[in-house]
Amino acid sequence: MLQDGLLRGRRILITGGGTGLGLAMADRFAALGAQLVLSGRRAEVLAAARDGLVARHGASVQTLPCDVRDAAAVEAMFDAAWQQGPLDVLVNNAAATFIAQTERLSARAADAILGPTLHGALYCTLQAGRRWLDSGRPGVVLSILSTSTRTGRAFTVPSAMAKSALLAMTRSLAVEWGPQGIRSVAIAPGPFPTAGAGQALDPTAGRAFADAAPGAGAAAAYAANPLGRVGRPPELAELAAFLVSDSAAYINGEMVAIDGGQHLRTSGAEDLLAWGPDDWARARAGRGG
Numbered sequence: 001m002l003q004d005g006l007l008r009g010r011r012i013l014i015t016g017g018g019t020g021l022g023l024a025m026a027d028r029f030a031a032l033g034a035q036l037v038l039s040g041r042r043a044e045v046l047a048a049a050r051d052g053l054v055a056r057h058g059a060s061v062q063t064l065p066c067d068v069r070d071a072a073a074v075e076a077m078f079d080a081a082w083q084q085g086p087l088d089v090l091v092n093n094a095a096a097t098f099i100a101q102t103e104r105l106s107a108r109a110a111d112a113i114l115g116p117t118l119h120g121a122l123y124c125t126l127q128a129g130r131r132w133l134d135s136g137r138p139g140v141v142l143s144i145l146s147t148s149t150r151t152g153r154a155f156t157v158p159s160a161m162a163k164s165a166l167l168a169m170t171r172s173l174a175v176e177w178g179p180q181g182i183r184s185v186a187i188a189p190g191p192f193p194t195a196g197a198g199q200a201l202d203p204t205a206g207r208a209f210a211d212a213a214p215g216a217g218a219a220a221a222y223a224a225n226p227l228g229r230v231g232r233p234p235e236l237a238e239l240a241a242f243l244v245s246d247s248a249a250y251i252n253g254e255m256v257a258i259d260g261g262q263h264l265r266t267s268g269a270e271d272l273l274a275w276g277p278d279d280w281a282r283a284r285a286g287r288g289g
């Protein structure tokens, strides 16, 4: 349990902060006293998240709809955020993925994943870093990655590539920006049952990805985890709050896995090697629904 008020007065921008793990982090950061800036493409999702955070914590929450694939839009978002006061922390959380046979990915499909996951996180980091460096302020960049950075991951290759590139960014900037007081840290989550991940990774429901109410198919995913369960979003949020706080002031360039040890046993995707054409056709048909 972290100390009350650990993040009091800290201004934290979370990309993809209106849903899933981003919202879980927002919730914990707000409980610890942070002021939040939430971004994502859907204004109504951000507004609902803000209303909940205000009701639960009386938090100060700015919402800035933005597509992080658009560098100019990202710059405008950081201008708008900074107008209300300098940020102390950037959380690169927005991302996209889906399972697919790699050889069947079109260029547009590859870019649909690389755009937000890799380019978007880099654009945000550049905007935050530049402002911190210009003003001589310290800062923290926390990037939400994946255990695919350690294992690779079949059938989610653009995501694994993007997350690995962001790990390289985290390690590189730890050295380049560390002397100016800017820490770079990362979290590698294992399976956490969010709606976004369920849709992206298990469009046929219950086969590859365990959801909150495991059915027969999900039992295999539970069994593959040394701790016999999937992650709970508040567990990740607790780790994130620690890493962005001064309690972690000497942690720089490091990625912490939070997956019950699962990546030491499996990347999580090997079951898909057994899929036949019908399974893949069903997965493609299930997209976007």
Ligand SMILES: CCCCCCCCC/C=C/C(=O)SCCNC(=O)CCNC(=O)[C@H](O)C(C)(C)COP(=O)(O)OP(=O)(O)OC[C@H]1O[C@@H](n2cnc3c(N)ncnc32)[C@H](O)[C@@H]1OP(=O)(O)O
Binding pocket: 095, 096, 097, 098, 099, 100, 105, 106, 107, 108, 109, 110, 112, 113, 146, 155, 156, 159, 190, 191, 196, 197, 200, 201, 208, 209, 267, 268, 269, 272, 283, 284, 287
């Ligand atoms: C495994 C267990 C691990 C278990 C271990 C768990 C570790 C998980 C690690 C990471 C988890 C996460 O990131 S979870 C986070 C998931 N959240 C998200 O993905 C949220 C954001 N997602 C989205 O916006 C959408 O779902 C997404 C499709 C990605 C992008 O939307 P866009 O509107 O930009 O794109 P679209 O116009 O729909 O499509 C662009 C192109 O991509 C193609 N495309 C879209 N969906 C496709 C699909 N399912 N299969 C093939 N191709 C697809 C389209 O046909 C288009 O190509 P053409 O036909 O050529 O035009």
Ligand SMILES: NC(=O)C1=CN([C@@H]2O[C@H](COP(=O)(O)OP(=O)(O)OC[C@H]3O[C@@H](n4cnc5c(N)ncnc54)[C@H](OP(=O)(O)O)[C@@H]3O)[C@@H](O)[C@H]2O)C=CC1
Binding pocket: 015, 016, 017, 018, 019, 020, 021, 022, 039, 040, 041, 042, 045, 066, 067, 068, 069, 092, 093, 094, 095, 096, 116, 120, 144, 145, 146, 147, 188, 189, 190, 191, 192, 193, 194, 195, 196, 197
């Ligand atoms: N859940 C899991 O098991 C795992 C998750 N992760 C990582 O955790 C993070 C959160 O995932 P999770 O909460 O599960 O899934 P979500 O789908 O809930 O989160 C993705 C968020 O990113 C936002 N987003 C997507 N594309 C864009 C874009 N172009 N511009 C701005 N925002 C965008 C979405 O909002 P909107 O659609 O409104 O833009 C959404 O809020 C991701 O980085 C994911 O890769 C890693 C490993 C496992």
